[in-house]
Amino acid sequence: MGYFLILMAACTFFALLFEDLPYGRYASAKYGFGVNVKFAWFVQELPALIVPLCLVMWTSSAKPSQLPNGLLIAMYFCHYVQRSLVYPFLIRGGKPTPVVSFTLAFVFCMYNGYMQIRYLSHYAEYPAGWVTHPCFIIGGVFEYVSGANFLGEIMEWAGFALAGHSVHSISFSLFTLVVLASRAVTHHRWYLNKFEDYPKSRKALIPFVF
Numbered sequence: 214m215g216y217f218l219i220l221m222a223a224c225t226f227f228a229l230l231f232e233d234l235p236y237g238r239y240a241s242a243k244y245g246f247g248v249n250v251k252f253a254w255f256v257q258e259l260p261a262l263i264v265p266l267c268l269v270m271w272t273s274s275a276k277p278s279q280l281p282n283g284l285l286i287a288m289y290f291c292h293y294v295q296r297s298l299v300y301p302f303l304i305r306g307g308k309p310t311p312v313v314s315f316t317l318a319f320v321f322c323m324y325n326g327y328m329q330i331r332y333l334s335h336y337a338e339y340p341a342g343w344v345t346h347p348c349f350i351i352g353g354v355f356e357y358v359s360g361a362n363f364l365g366e367i368m369e370w371a372g373f374a375l376a377g378h379s380v381h382s383i384s385f386s387l388f389t390l391v392v393l394a395s396r397a398v399t400h401h402r403w404y405l406n407k408f409e410d411y412p413k414s415r416k417a418l419i420p421f422v423f
Contacts, residue, residue, distance in 0.1 A: 214328040215380035222388040229395040236314040237307070239399065247309025251301050257315055258297035260323035265289065265330035274335045281339035285377055289329055292369065325385055332381045339378070357420040359404055360397025364418055367393050394418055 233239040240247065269277055269286065276282045358364055367390050374386035401417035416423055 215384040218384035244311035244313040250307035253310035254301035257318035261326035359401035363393040
């Protein structure tokens with residue numbers, strides 16, 4: 214499943230060279246009728262929470278009780294509790310989400326949610342000192358880019374991939390990088406075109422670099 218998601222990330226990368234992701238301010242009627250943005254965000258993200266929750270609660274496995282597996286699963290749930298149960302209801306305004314984008318996001322969340330937590334709860338093996346390994350370093354500067362929120366999520370899932378140390382977590386991180394990097398570039402270009410006094414020195418995603 215992880216290798217398939219990497220393939221899809223590559224396909225998505227090339228598709229996004231020619232077309233912006235059709236949701237938010239870039240929503241387009243050519244991708245179907247619009248779905249209320251709060252409803253769309255809530256429903257499309259919900260499988261990423263419900264499917265993993267069912268896996269953890271109703272399938273037998275001792276893996277979640279192991280510290281590295283339990284922490285990674287907790288990290289995942291912290292993100293998607295906020296993403297599916299909190300964030301949608303904080304949205305103010307917002308254009309309706311095209312039904313094609315809504316459907317693809319729903320399918321992705323279901324697929325990825327199953328893949329991540331099935332692996333962590335049933336198959337992932339980590340050495341005893343994994344949690345305290347010196348490779349886990351936190352840092353970052355978010356003041357000099359248009360897509361600081363995207364950079365934060367990219368770093369979040371890159372850290373998850375580093376900690377998960379599997380093709381499943383890496384594939385999710387790569388897919389997130391492809392989609393959100395494209396989104397950051399598109400937002401950056403939009404800000405530059407929309408506001409004449411927008412700082413020309415500000416980068417799209419990586420401070421001082423890109």
